[in-house]
Amino acid sequence: MASKPSIPKGTRDFSPKEIAKRNYIFSVIRKHFELFGFQPIETPSFENLDTLLGKYGEEGDRLIFKILNSGDFLNKVDEELYKSKNSSTLTPRISEKALRYDLTVPFARYVVMHQNEISFPFKRYQIQPVWRADRPQKGRFREFYQCDADMVGSSSLLQEIELIQLYNSVFNDLKLKGSIVYINHRKILSGIAEVIGEKEKLIPFTVALDKLDKIGVDKVMTEMLAKGISQEAINKANPLFSLRGSNTEKLAVLKEFLKDSEEGSKGIEELEFVLQRTSDLEAASIQLNFQVTLARGLNYYTGVILEVTPPHGVKMGSIGGGGRYDHLTDIFGLKNVSGVGISFGLDRIYLVLEELNLFPADIAHNLDVLILNFGNKEALEAMKILGKLRGNGIRTDLYPDTVKVQKQMKYANQRQVPYIILLGEQELEANVFVVKDMKKGLQTTYPINEIDQFLATL
Structure with a gap:
C-alpha cells in the first residue's frame, strides 16, 4: 500500500476559499502600492548564494535555504575538507545558489544591475514568496509571501512619513484598526552602544536587545554577557530596557542619556521629525509608538526602523516592518544610494483578519450562475446561454454530467x-429557461432569445 503523501513542515496547501481570502489581501495592498506611486518588479526565486550571505546577520544567514549544485556536487570537495565536517567551508563548495530570504537584498541587487534603466528616485513594489529555514509555529512559516514597498535614491525623511501613511491606508482598507507601529532609529541604538562603552559590539548588542519582548530582561542580559558585553555596560543601559511613558516623555529621557553622543542625538532629531509629522494622521487605524529596544536584528538598517504588531488581544508576532538602509547597494558596487522600505506579512495578516472576522462575508463567492445538465440536447442549447452570460462578465458554469x-x-x-x-x-x-434565485427561493421564466432580461436583474 502506497504511503500517504505529505508536504514539508512550514509549508501549506491552500483551498479555493483560502486563495480567495489571500487574493483579497493582495488586491488591497497592491491597490494602495499603486495609489502611492510604486511600480511593480519581480526577481528570481533563488539568487547566487554570495548575494545573500552576510546581509542578515549571523542568525539570518543560518536560516537561508541553500540549493545543492546540480550533478555530482561532492566532486569538488577533497577528502580532507569532507572529513572536517565544517559546514562554513564545505557549503560554498557544494552550493552556489539559495532561495531568497527576503525581497530587500534581491531588490538592491536589481537596482545595481539595472541602474541605467531606472529613473531615480525609484519606487518599487514586489509581491512574491520568500523562504526561511525557521522553526515553524503559529504565524511563522518556512515559505511565505512578502509584500514590499521601497524607495531608493533619496535620503528625505518625507519618505519614512509616506511609508507610515501607507501602513495606515492599507490597514484602514482592511478594517484592521488598532495595529501598533513601533518605531526606533538605528543611530539611537549606535549612540546607546557608544555611551555604554560597547560601540564595537553594536551588532550583538542590538541582536540581544531585539529579543527583549520575547525572552525578558534577565535572558537578554545573559545573552549580552555571553557575547562579551561587560556587566558595567549592561548596568548603564538597564534603565532603558523599561522605558515608559508617551513618545515625547521617552525621547526626553533618551536625549539626556545620549547628550554626549553626536550620532545618537542625530537619531533622536530625525525620529522627532517623523513623529511630529505623522501625529495628525487622518482616520488613523494605527498607533505610532517609540520603542527604544526595537532593533529588528538585520545588519543593513541605518536609520528609522519600523515594526507593526496587530491590535491588542491578538496573539501574533509582527505583521509588517522595515526601515532605512543607506549602504545596501554599496556591497554590489553602487555607492551613495539611500533606500527605505516596508513589508507587509501577508500570511500573518491573513490569520489576524480571520481571528477578528474581518474578511468580507461574500469572499468565497466565485460563481454567479450554474446551469443544470438535463442531457446532451439540452446541454448543447445551454452552451449558448453560457457563452452569452460569460461574454457579459457573469461567472457561469454548466454542470458537466447528466446526473440527478x-x-x-x-x-x-x-x-x-x-x-x-x-x-x-x-x-x-x-x-x-428558468432561473431560480437560491437566496429568495423564487423562480422566473425568460425566453431563450431574451437573455438580456435576466442580465438586467444581475
Whole structure:
C-alpha cells in the first residue's frame, strides 16, 4: 500500500476559499502600492548564494535555504575538507545558489544591475514568496509571501512619513484598526552602544536587545554577557530596557542619556521629525509608538526602523516592518544610494483578519450562475446561454454530467451559487429557461432569445 503523501513542515496547501481570502489581501495592498506611486518588479526565486550571505546577520544567514549544485556536487570537495565536517567551508563548495530570504537584498541587487534603466528616485513594489529555514509555529512559516514597498535614491525623511501613511491606508482598507507601529532609529541604538562603552559590539548588542519582548530582561542580559558585553555596560543601559511613558516623555529621557553622543542625538532629531509629522494622521487605524529596544536584528538598517504588531488581544508576532538602509547597494558596487522600505506579512495578516472576522462575508463567492445538465440536447442549447452570460462578465458554469438534479443542487449549495438555470426538455420545447434565485427561493421564466432580461436583474 502506497504511503500517504505529505508536504514539508512550514509549508501549506491552500483551498479555493483560502486563495480567495489571500487574493483579497493582495488586491488591497497592491491597490494602495499603486495609489502611492510604486511600480511593480519581480526577481528570481533563488539568487547566487554570495548575494545573500552576510546581509542578515549571523542568525539570518543560518536560516537561508541553500540549493545543492546540480550533478555530482561532492566532486569538488577533497577528502580532507569532507572529513572536517565544517559546514562554513564545505557549503560554498557544494552550493552556489539559495532561495531568497527576503525581497530587500534581491531588490538592491536589481537596482545595481539595472541602474541605467531606472529613473531615480525609484519606487518599487514586489509581491512574491520568500523562504526561511525557521522553526515553524503559529504565524511563522518556512515559505511565505512578502509584500514590499521601497524607495531608493533619496535620503528625505518625507519618505519614512509616506511609508507610515501607507501602513495606515492599507490597514484602514482592511478594517484592521488598532495595529501598533513601533518605531526606533538605528543611530539611537549606535549612540546607546557608544555611551555604554560597547560601540564595537553594536551588532550583538542590538541582536540581544531585539529579543527583549520575547525572552525578558534577565535572558537578554545573559545573552549580552555571553557575547562579551561587560556587566558595567549592561548596568548603564538597564534603565532603558523599561522605558515608559508617551513618545515625547521617552525621547526626553533618551536625549539626556545620549547628550554626549553626536550620532545618537542625530537619531533622536530625525525620529522627532517623523513623529511630529505623522501625529495628525487622518482616520488613523494605527498607533505610532517609540520603542527604544526595537532593533529588528538585520545588519543593513541605518536609520528609522519600523515594526507593526496587530491590535491588542491578538496573539501574533509582527505583521509588517522595515526601515532605512543607506549602504545596501554599496556591497554590489553602487555607492551613495539611500533606500527605505516596508513589508507587509501577508500570511500573518491573513490569520489576524480571520481571528477578528474581518474578511468580507461574500469572499468565497466565485460563481454567479450554474446551469443544470438535463442531457446532451439540452446541454448543447445551454452552451449558448453560457457563452452569452460569460461574454457579459457573469461567472457561469454548466454542470458537466447528466446526473440527478438533487446532486447538482447539492453542488450548487456547496459552491454558494446565487442563481441556478434550469433548461430541461419542457423548457426547450417552450423556448424558455428558468432561473431560480437560491437566496429568495423564487423562480422566473425568460425566453431563450431574451437573455438580456435576466442580465438586467444581475
